[in-house]
Structure formats: structure tokens, C-alpha cells
Amino acid sequence: MEKMTRVSTVNGRTMFCHLDAPANAISVCRDATQVVVAGRNIFKIYGLEEEGFVERLNLRVGRKPSLNFSCADVMWHQMDENLLATAATNGAVVTWNLARSCRNKQEQLFTEHKRTVNKVCFHPTEVNMLLSGSQDGFMKCFDLRKKESVSTFSGQSESVRDVQFSIKDYFTFAASFENGNVQLWDIRRPDRYERMFTAHTGPVFCCDWHPEDRGWLATGGRDKMVKVWDMSTNRVKEIYCVQTIASVARVKWRPERRYHLATCSMMVDHNIYVWDVRRPFIPFATFEEHKDVTTGIVWRNQHDPYYLLSGSKDSTLYQHMFKDASRPVDRANPEGLCFGLFGDLAFAAKESLMTAPQSVGDVGRKTYPGGDRRYPIFFFKKPDVTEQFAQVSSALSVFESEAGSSVGMxxxxxxxxxxxxxxxxxxxxxxxxxxxxxxxxxxxxxxxxxxxxxxxxxPANPSLSTNHNLNKSGNLPLVNSFSMKEMSAALNERNKENRQDNLHSLETNLNNNDENEETEGSEGQAEYLFGDAELDDDDLYSMEHDNQAEEPEYLLPQEAFPLRHEIMDHPSAPEPVQEKPESPHVSGSETESTCLTPMESINLISVSQLLFSPHLPxxxxxxxxxxxxxxxxxxxxxxxxxxxxxxxxxxxxxxxxxxxxxxxxxxxxxxxxxxxxxxxxxxxxxxxxxxxxxxxxxASTTLHINCSNCKRPMSNKGWICDRCHQCASVCAVCHHVVKGLFVWCQGCSHGGHLEHVMEWLKQSKHCPAGCGHLCEYT
Structure with a gap:
């Protein structure tokens, strides 16, 4: 009995239904009447009816839960409408026959993979041929008439993310890997790939052959790029590159549209984008219905470009009608301006009538002088009746600075x-x-x-500091502590020429103010110079006798000593000394070390407040x-x-x-x-x-090493292969074992010492091992 599910319709033919669990992959049968949805906890078939999705069959049967139903990928055979294949997270490859009369539709179970199977793919024209790619780094080809695989392909690399049979070449399939490489294989030669190239800087999550152009292969990866490669030439060539905003999880070419393909992201971005590869930065169309990451996309029919099916982690299954998609180009800014790294200027804008050459038909057209650049200045192409979305042209102008005036880095x-x-x-x-x-x-x-x-x-130790000298202007440097000996020595050199006049003025000032010396000298002068600095009697004694040896006739009155100690025991906030700017101030035990001009005194006082303040955290x-x-x-x-x-x-x-x-x-x-x-x-x-x-x-720090002789993976960590018993890492130039840095060619796998290989490639482009490969050092 068919079970009806709750169906909602949006905008005519765009419709969706709620699933029981998040979906990991979807696939459509050949006549586009049914779709299968597979995930960790769901495996169902839905019918595509005019009124919506109808649940036809639940393939998860049995009392005991089995990991064989936990699907990472699913594919419906395009030649046999009753045949399906799933990739299980436990490493199993399972085929399902819907024509079986019993409830359990499982037909064959292959358990040769050791880790999760990421992808399964049926041959487009061979009914009994099935291909799988696993996290263990191996690809296996199964003949459904046999109970085990007929061929095993070792990518000699990290895990296989996707495998796809070529639509035009019967014996060719492509495989994408975790390390960013893409390999082309001939199913008749499982010992070695035919071609390999590095497609992305990170893992390549998906690939898809163009349905019409024989040599076009689209790849998508973690580097947020979709690249189109031309495989029909002797050398793989990148012909298009699309920049997305998140890592690309799925890529599918749009039927009957040569330059269009659809993508969805692995994380962050929930939308589905349809790109025109000729315009790599703005999507051609966008489907924004899903509320969580989209996990599977497929066009409903190989000859119908207007319906797209998608499954998501938000537990919904959608059928999108192309005319209901949004157009990002309508919301995009038509103009842009940016500066390059070396001073260049780039300006992008739509083509305008003001810059286009006038023709005979433009004579009577109205012009817009000045800066009135509104709607009439742009070209608008008439929409095509058969296509809802028109290609919009754009122009990019780059203004480069002269070679001599460019800003260097x-x-x-x-x-x-x-x-x-x-x-x-x-x-x-x-x-x-x-x-x-x-x-x-x-x-x-x-x-x-x-x-x-x-x-x-x-804060430095006052007795060990080396940054305590006065600068050239006579001011103290802004440090946390200082040495009185260094300061006095600097002041001696600074004021040696004015010593006589200053001391005479000092004695006169002391004699006239002898009665007020205790109050003014202690509160207004001495503290400004010494502040919170710690001086012992030995320092003061040495300073006194050193200067007496130089000028023994000038002595400071003895009563200055007790006043100084009283200041240190009872520090108080200093008051500005502006009463007698014409006379220098004395602070300390030696007159020679403190004879300052009025300007020097003010500078010293202003600095000392920060100089002797507590150290800021x-x-x-x-x-x-x-x-x-x-x-x-x-x-x-x-x-x-x-x-x-x-x-x-x-x-x-x-x-x-x-x-x-x-x-x-x-x-x-x-x-x-x-x-x-x-x-x-x-x-x-x-x-x-x-x-x-x-x-x-x-990331990507695992290095898989193969023996250079037998080409098999090295199972031990030494230099001797346990299979052929030969040294694995032998330099192709000097033929000695490389025990340090080893460099090798990704094309032929030969290499050796870095210095030897560099010297060899300076003289010859051919591999030093004599295999004939044209190696290149980058």
C-alpha cells in the first residue's frame, strides 16, 4: 500500500516534502518518475507526481539495525530501472533489486573495502559494471554477475572522494582524491593510471564529465573553486575556473546548456548555485529554499534543464523549477573599483551608451550630459523566449602604473x-x-x-640600569629609575662653564633665605630632584668627596644632610617653584652637580614627576x-x-x-x-x-611512500622494502640511499637528493632515472 506523506507546494511546480531523517545523497531513475533518498537513517523511494512527492517504498527493513543501510552515496542505474547501488559507511558496497518479491530488496553485498565508501558509479552503457571509491585509497570494479571485484585500482594516494565513468569513452573513468589530485584510469589496466594532475590546493570532493563535450571534466574542492579541464589534448588544460564562497561538495552539468553547471557546498552555505562558467564570480541562478547544508543534487532528466532535485540535512526533498530561482546579477553592484598589490587600479562597469561608438541609428538618441548616469546609459539585451535568464555582459578595465613608479613590496x-x-x-x-x-x-x-x-x-634595578644618562638637551630620559652618580656626572660636564656664576648666585640666595631654608628647601626643591629614589650614605659620601677633589673650595652647609633624610621619610606632593625663576635651585649634597639654569630646572622638575611615579601595570x-x-x-x-x-x-x-x-x-x-x-x-x-x-x-600531513622498484606501498618505516628487499629511497643521480630530504617527480615518481636533482634539471629536462619523463622542478 502506498503511503502518502505531507506535501507542500511552492510557486507551481517547485515542491518539497519532509523526510524522516537528513539525506546524504539522492538519485533519479531513467524515466524521471522516481527518486531515491539515502542517508544514515533513511533509505526510501519517492514518486514524482503532479501534486507532489509520494512515498513508494522504504528499503530499510529488518528488526536489527544494520550499517549496510547507513548510506554515504546512492546511484540508480540508467539502463535497468530496478537496479540501485549504495555506498555504506562501514565499507560495504550493496546492490538492490526492486524487482524482488520479498520485502528485503538487497541483492549483493561486497565487503572488500576497509573504510567508508564515498562514491559508487554504474557504467553508462554496461549493465553489470559497478565502480566504487573508498576512504582507504582504493577503487574497485565489480561485475554484478560475480561475488567479488574483478579489478582493484590503487591511487597510491589518500582517500578517494569521487569516481565517474566517462560518458563518451567506454574504458575511461576519473577519480578525485583527498590530496588534490585527479587521475584518469583505463579499466583494462588496473596497474597504473593513464594520467594524473593536481587540480586543487586541497581535497577534490567531486567531479563530473560534460554530457556533450567529450573532454570536459568539472572538479570542485575545498579551495572553494570549480574548475573545468580539457582532457582531449595531450596536456591537461584548465579552461574555466569559478570562484564560490564555500567548499564545493557536489557539481553537476546542466543538460542542454553547454556552459552551465550546478553546485552545492559542504558546509556554511545552504544554497544551490547554477553557474555560467564564462562568468566565474556571480552565479547565473540561485535556489535558496534549504535551511541546512545541501547534500545531494541531480537534474531530473538528462534532456530537461528546467527541473533540479535536491536533498539536504534539513530533512527535506525539493524539486526546484528553474524559473523560480533568484537572479543574483539583479542584486549585484554593476560597478567596482579596487587597488592592486603593486599600485594598479582596476575598474569594472557595465557597457554604457556614452562610451559606445555612435552609429547612424544613434543620431536622434537623447544624450545625458554631465554626471547624470542613470538608467538610460546601460545596454539591456532583449530576453530570449526559450531561456528565462539572459547572459549579461560586463567589461573590466585595468589601469597599470608605470614600471618605474610602481610601489614595491x-x-x-x-x-x-x-x-x-x-x-x-x-x-x-x-x-x-x-x-x-x-x-x-x-x-x-x-x-x-x-x-x-x-x-x-x-622595571629595571636602579643600581644596574644603563639608561640613566641625560640626553643632549639636558632632560632626563623617561625611565622608571636612575642613578644619582650618572646624573651628577652628566650635570658636571653640562654646567662646567657656568659653575662660578651659578655658585655665586647660589651662596647669595642661601644667605638671604637662611631662615626659610628648612621649609622651602625641603618641600619645594630637594624632593623634586630625588623624589622616591633610594640613596644610601655611601653614595652621598662618594659624590661629595669626588666633587670636592675637583673643587675643594665650594662646600655645602652640613645642615643639608638631615633635611634630605627627612624628605625621604615624609614625601609630599611637590608644589611648582615659580617664585624666583632668576636664581637656580639647589637639591642635593653637591653644588656642582645641581647648578642649573632656570629652563633646565623646569625641565628636570617636569620629567621627575613621571620619572619617580610608581611603575604602571x-x-x-x-x-x-x-x-x-x-x-x-x-x-x-x-x-x-x-x-x-x-x-x-x-x-x-x-x-x-x-x-x-x-x-x-x-x-x-x-x-x-x-x-x-x-x-x-x-x-x-x-x-x-x-x-x-x-x-x-x-592538514594533509600524511605521506604515503611507495617502493621505487616494485611500486608497492611501504609497510615498514625503514629504507628496505619488505617485498622486493631493495632500498626504496635511492637517488636517481648518485644511486645512493637518501637519508635526508628527498624530492621526487609526481609524474614518474623518480627523485633523489634535492641538490642533485636541481643540478640535473639545470642541464636536462628528462628524468635522471632514464624513464623518458619530462620532469620539472617547481
Whole structure:
């Protein structure tokens, strides 16, 4: 008895139904009257009726749950309407015969794969031929008349993501792999692939042969790209590349439309896009009905380009009518402007009537002077009756600067290579990076590193500090502590010429104000010079006798000593000394070391308030540093933002949200990799603390090694193959075992020492092993 499910219809022929569980894959029978939906907890067949979807058969039968029903992929045979095949997550390949009279429709079970089977594919013209690709890296060809596989294909690589028989070539199929490679195989030769090329920078999740053009193969991967390859020539050629916004999980060519294909994403993006490969950045049409990731897409009929079926993790099955799709080009900005990396300017806009050459028919056309660029200036192509969506043309103009005036990026490369981000104390890292920025004529960055060192360094020991000298203008440097001996020595040299006049004025001032010396001298003068600095009697004694040896005739009254100790025991807030600007002030035990002009006195007093204030905690500067990092990032200098973020570490990391840090890291790493600064990029990834960044070094790190003699995988970790008992890693140039860095050609698998191979390829393009392959070092 047929079971009716709840059906909803949207906009005429666009319809959907709710499933019992999320779907992993869907497939349509040859006459487009039924669709099968498979997933981890669902395996059903629905009929396509005018009023909606009708559930016809539930293939999940039996009292005990079986992993054979947990499907990762499903395919309906296009020659036998009763034959289906599924790929199970437990490594089983199962065929189903709908013509069987019993409830259990399972016909054959193949358990030769050791891991999850990602894809199954029937031969388009051979009824009994089935192909599978598994996570274990093997592809197997099954003859449904036999109980085991007839051929096993080893990609000698990571897991197989997709396999597809060629529609035109009877013996050819394509396979895509986790490491970004695509291989072409002849089913008659399971020992070696016919052709291999690197299609994407990450895993290739899907591939699909063009139904009309014999040599066109579309691939999609984690790098968010869909590429179209021409396989009909001797050398594989990329002819189109479409840029999406998320990793591509499925790709299907649109029937009867040569340049159209549909894609869906593996994560993040829930929409289905139909692309015109000639326009790679804006989708031709978009279906936005699903609320979760789309897992399966298929055109309803091989000759019907207007109906698309899709299943999703939101437990819905949709039939999309093409005319109900949205048109992103209608919402896209028709103009764009951007600057290139080297100072070039690119401007894109629609073709306008004002820039088009006038013809005879344009004489009476109205013109729009000035800047009135509204609707009439654009070309609009009349829509085709047979096609709801028209191709919209666009023009791109690039204005390049002259070769001599282009903005170079040498400073970025040199800075990335010279900066130190770890391995030394914080102060030394800041000082080194400041010097690097200064040498590269980047004063703002140099000053930033210097200020970071001052703000976040620990306060130095007064007795061990080496930055306590006065500068050339007579002012004290802005540090946390200082040495009185160094200050007095500097002042002696600074005021040696004016010593006589200043001391005479000093004695006169002391004699006239002898009665007020205790109040004014203690509160207004001595504290400004010494502040909270700690001096013992030995220091004062040495300062006194050193200067007496130089000028023994000038002595300070003895009552100055107890006053100074009283000041240190009872510190008070200083008051501005502006009563007698014409006379220098005395603070200390030696007149020679404190004879200052009025301007010098004011400078010393203003500096001392910051100089002797308590050390500010690093948290005090965190808001300023955070604002500074955001400023650099907004200006496009993510190099400075990331470098400071790494050097400061926990001092500032908690003040900036992780998403912002991840954005900075990804931008900087992308720039480093564009300039081929692989070592610097790897160091930045290693020093980062963001989880999304640290995992970049952990992706695709598995290396499968095959013996160079017998071509079989190496099962042990030594240099001797346990099958042929020969050395596996032998240099093709010097014929010695390579025990260090080994480089090899991905085309012929021969290689050797890096230095030897580089020297060989400078003189010859042929493989040094004599196989005849044209090797290339990149």
C-alpha cells in the first residue's frame, strides 16, 4: 500500500516534502518518475507526481539495525530501472533489486573495502559494471554477475572522494582524491593510471564529465573553486575556473546548456548555485529554499534543464523549477573599483551608451550630459523566449602604473624575514624589531616597537640600569629609575662653564633665605630632584668627596644632610617653584652637580614627576595597544598587527576577540604564501594560539611512500622494502640511499637528493632515472 506523506507546494511546480531523517545523497531513475533518498537513517523511494512527492517504498527493513543501510552515496542505474547501488559507511558496497518479491530488496553485498565508501558509479552503457571509491585509497570494479571485484585500482594516494565513468569513452573513468589530485584510469589496466594532475590546493570532493563535450571534466574542492579541464589534448588544460564562497561538495552539468553547471557546498552555505562558467564570480541562478547544508543534487532528466532535485540535512526533498530561482546579477553592484598589490587600479562597469561608438541609428538618441548616469546609459539585451535568464555582459578595465613608479613590496619581504617573534626576552625582541623597522625606513613602526618595550618591560634595578644618562638637551630620559652618580656626572660636564656664576648666585640666595631654608628647601626643591629614589650614605659620601677633589673650595652647609633624610621619610606632593625663576635651585649634597639654569630646572622638575611615579601595570596600556593594533590592521598592515600580537602574547591576547585575531592571522599568512615566504608562514602558524590557525599545519600531513622498484606501498618505516628487499629511497643521480630530504617527480615518481636533482634539471629536462619523463622542478 502506498503511503502518502505531507506535501507542500511552492510557486507551481517547485515542491518539497519532509523526510524522516537528513539525506546524504539522492538519485533519479531513467524515466524521471522516481527518486531515491539515502542517508544514515533513511533509505526510501519517492514518486514524482503532479501534486507532489509520494512515498513508494522504504528499503530499510529488518528488526536489527544494520550499517549496510547507513548510506554515504546512492546511484540508480540508467539502463535497468530496478537496479540501485549504495555506498555504506562501514565499507560495504550493496546492490538492490526492486524487482524482488520479498520485502528485503538487497541483492549483493561486497565487503572488500576497509573504510567508508564515498562514491559508487554504474557504467553508462554496461549493465553489470559497478565502480566504487573508498576512504582507504582504493577503487574497485565489480561485475554484478560475480561475488567479488574483478579489478582493484590503487591511487597510491589518500582517500578517494569521487569516481565517474566517462560518458563518451567506454574504458575511461576519473577519480578525485583527498590530496588534490585527479587521475584518469583505463579499466583494462588496473596497474597504473593513464594520467594524473593536481587540480586543487586541497581535497577534490567531486567531479563530473560534460554530457556533450567529450573532454570536459568539472572538479570542485575545498579551495572553494570549480574548475573545468580539457582532457582531449595531450596536456591537461584548465579552461574555466569559478570562484564560490564555500567548499564545493557536489557539481553537476546542466543538460542542454553547454556552459552551465550546478553546485552545492559542504558546509556554511545552504544554497544551490547554477553557474555560467564564462562568468566565474556571480552565479547565473540561485535556489535558496534549504535551511541546512545541501547534500545531494541531480537534474531530473538528462534532456530537461528546467527541473533540479535536491536533498539536504534539513530533512527535506525539493524539486526546484528553474524559473523560480533568484537572479543574483539583479542584486549585484554593476560597478567596482579596487587597488592592486603593486599600485594598479582596476575598474569594472557595465557597457554604457556614452562610451559606445555612435552609429547612424544613434543620431536622434537623447544624450545625458554631465554626471547624470542613470538608467538610460546601460545596454539591456532583449530576453530570449526559450531561456528565462539572459547572459549579461560586463567589461573590466585595468589601469597599470608605470614600471618605474610602481610601489614595491620589498619592505614587506625584508621585514618578514628579519623580524624576530620568539626565542629571546621580550625587551630584546622589541629592540631588534625596532632596529629592523628603522633600517627599512619605517619610523612609525620602529617607534611603536620602542614604546612597547618601555610600556611592557619590567622595571629595571636602579643600581644596574644603563639608561640613566641625560640626553643632549639636558632632560632626563623617561625611565622608571636612575642613578644619582650618572646624573651628577652628566650635570658636571653640562654646567662646567657656568659653575662660578651659578655658585655665586647660589651662596647669595642661601644667605638671604637662611631662615626659610628648612621649609622651602625641603618641600619645594630637594624632593623634586630625588623624589622616591633610594640613596644610601655611601653614595652621598662618594659624590661629595669626588666633587670636592675637583673643587675643594665650594662646600655645602652640613645642615643639608638631615633635611634630605627627612624628605625621604615624609614625601609630599611637590608644589611648582615659580617664585624666583632668576636664581637656580639647589637639591642635593653637591653644588656642582645641581647648578642649573632656570629652563633646565623646569625641565628636570617636569620629567621627575613621571620619572619617580610608581611603575604602571601592563594592563594600563592594553586599551591603547589594542587601538594601535586595530589601526594598523585597518591601514592594511596586518604584518605589524600579527607580529605585535605574537610578541606580546598573553599581555594583549585576551583583550582582542578570537575572530579578529583569526582574521589577522589568515590575512598575513595569505600574503606570506603569495610571496613564497613558506618558512615565515610556518613560523607564524606555529606561534599562533588560535585553534583555526594552528590546525593549518596539521592538514594533509600524511605521506604515503611507495617502493621505487616494485611500486608497492611501504609497510615498514625503514629504507628496505619488505617485498622486493631493495632500498626504496635511492637517488636517481648518485644511486645512493637518501637519508635526508628527498624530492621526487609526481609524474614518474623518480627523485633523489634535492641538490642533485636541481643540478640535473639545470642541464636536462628528462628524468635522471632514464624513464623518458619530462620532469620539472617547481
Amino acid at each position: 620589498d619592505w614587506f619581504i625584508n621585514t618578514a624575514k628579519s623580524y624576530l617573534l620568539s626565542g629571546k626576552p621580550f625587551a630584546e625582541l622589541c629592540e631588534h624589531n625596532a632596529q629592523v623597522a628603522k633600517k627599512l625606513n619605517r619610523p612609525q613602526e620602529s617607534t611603536t616597537w620602542t614604546m612597547l618595550r618601555i610600556m611592557f618591560s619590567e 601592563p594592563k594600563f596600556f592594553c586599551p591603547i595597544v589594542k587601538e594601535m593594533l586595530c589601526y594598523y590592521a585597518e591601514q592594511g598592515d596586518v604584518q605589524m598587527a600579527v607580529s605585535v600580537l605574537i610578541v606580546l602574547g598573553d599581555r594583549i591576547r585576551k583583550e582582542i576577540d578570537e575572530l579578529t585575531q583569526e582574521h589577522w592571522y589568515m590575512s598575513y599568512i595569505d600574503l606570506l604564501q603569495r610571496f613564497e615566504l613558506w618558512n615565515v608562514s610556518n613560523e607564524v602558524i606555529k606561534l599562533s594560539t588560535c585553534g583555526a590557525i594552528m590546525c593549518l599545519n596539521q
